Amino acid sequence: MLKNIIGLLAGLLFGFGLLISGMTDPVKVQGFLDVFGAWDISLALVMGGGLVVAIVGVQVAQRQQTSWIGTLIEMPTKTTINKKLLIGAMLFGIGWGLVGICPGPGIVLLGTGQWQAYVFIPAMIVGMLVYQWLEPRLG
Amino acid sequence: MMSVQIDWQAFTPISLVGGLLLGVATVILLLGIGRIAGISGIFSSLLKPKRVEAWQILFILGLVVSPLLYGLISPLPAIEVTTSLPLLIGAGLLVGFGTRLGSGCTSGHGICGNARLSPRSMAATVTFMFFGIVTVYLGRHVLSLI
Numbered sequence: 001m002l003k004n005i006i007g008l009l010a011g012l013l014f015g016f017g018l019l020i021s022g023m024t025d026p027v028k029v030q031g032f033l034d035v036f037g038a039w040d041i042s043l044a045l046v047m048g049g050g051l052v053v054a055i056v057g058v059q060v061a062q063r064q065q066t067s068w069i070g071t072l073i074e075m076p077t078k079t080t081i082n083k084k085l086l087i088g089a090m091l092f093g094i095g096w097g098l099v100g101i102c103p104g105p106g107i108v109l110l111g112t113g114q115w116q117a118y119v120f121i122p123a124m125i126v127g128m129l130v131y132q133w134l135e136p137r138l139g
Numbered sequence: 140m141m142s143v144q145i146d147w148q149a150f151t152p153i154s155l156v157g158g159l160l161l162g163v164a165t166v167i168l169l170l171g172i173g174r175i176a177g178i179s180g181i182f183s184s185l186l187k188p189k190r191v192e193a194w195q196i197l198f199i200l201g202l203v204v205s206p207l208l209y210g211l212i213s214p215l216p217a218i219e220v221t222t223s224l225p226l227l228i229g230a231g232l233l234v235g236f237g238t239r240l241g242s243g244c245t246s247g248h249g250i251c252g253n254a255r256l257s258p259r260s261m262a263a264t265v266t267f268m269f270f271g272i273v274t275v276y277l278g279r280h281v282l283s284l285i
Contacts, residue, residue: 006171007194011201012208013164014176014246019209019216021157027219030285031149033268033275038146046158047249053162054254057169067173074173075255078242081262088241089248093267095233097274098285099222102245103238104178106231107199109218111206116220120231127235128183135239 002069015108021046024108026100033097084138165250168198177247178202179238226285241267 022028022042031040061073096102101109101120109117165176172194181195206215222230238244241263243252248267252260278285 003172003194004197006167008197008201010164010168010171010176011198012205013160013167013201014178014198015202015205016209017157017160017162017164018202019157019206020160021154022151022216023157024206025216025218027221028149028151030275030279031146033271034279035143035272036276037144037279038149039143040146040149042149042151042154045152045155046161047245047253049155049158050161050165050250051254053159054165054169054250057162057166058251058254060166061169061173064170067169068171069173071173073169074175076175076242076252076257076259078259079257081259085241085259085263086266088237088239089263089266090241090270091233091237092241092244093237093270094274095230095237096245096267097271098226098233098278099220099230101220101230101234102178103182103234104202104244104246106234107178107182107202108206109220111203112215112218114218114220116222116227119224119227120234123228123231124235125186127232127237128179128186128239129235130232131236131239132183132186 003071006069014104015111017050018105018108023102024105024112026105029100029102029105030097033100161246161250165246165254169251175247175251177243177251179234179244180242180247183239222285237267 018024023046032043065073067073106117106120110121168174168176181198184191184195248260248263253264
């Protein structure tokens with residue numbers, strides 16, 4: 001029960017963060033990526049601010065090892081930089097640049113009633129399902 | 140010759156507050172229940188009905204509901220989507236497939252992974268930032284597509 005409440009609370013806070021930061025405004029996101037045009041550097045503060053807090057959290061997590069609800073804190077264990085990682089990041093970067101929407105803001109835009117989100121998110125789901133289907137075949 | 144010009148009129152210092160909140164949400168999830176706040180990962184778990192956990196559904200629900208709750212407190216910030224339908228579909232497919240193939244997006248790699256100083260996340264972040272910048276440059280200034 002507590003786990004679910006924390007999940008909901010984190011989702012709400014994350015959504016507020018995205019809204020306040022400007023990440024949910026695709027024009028602003030593309031302005032941030034438009035380094036060689038009229039460059040809007042605001043969103044550098046988003047990753048910067050997020051990182052500062054998260055670094056502290058990670059330090060605490062590494063000392064504690066167990067969460068508030070008593071479960072083990074799970075950290076990804078993969079360390080190899082391979083083709084899958086880089087090609088995946090490249091495809092994501094191209095898609096992100098094309099429309100200025102990444103997964104979190106896309107989901108938040110469902111709630112603001114932007115019709116575009118109701119096209120983007122189903123397409124994103126299809127992309128994810130294609131990967132799920134292809135994954136066992138990629139080896 | 141390409142020159143860099145910062146658009147100070149578009150600059151919004153409040154973005155820092157948003158970023159700090161993203162950090163707080165990430166830490167609550169990490170210390171609270173021991174899980175990484177990777178949005179593409181959590182969202183994709185909803186597509187695996189046998190493996191999905193209730194907190195993951197609630198986290199995504201929180202994201203969807205957040206603007207409604209935000210709107211009760213203050214007017215929603217400016218949101219302008221100017222993209223065409225074919226671009227939305229193409230970009231959605233790329234973002235969905237790419238984030239799964241690359242094990243994360245701006246949250247999981249960009250915030251959580253970089254905070255852990257994970258070499259994979261740093262490589263992924265540099266890569267998606269680079270291709271995002273190249274895409275906007277080509278799409279906006281060369282092809283006039285976006």
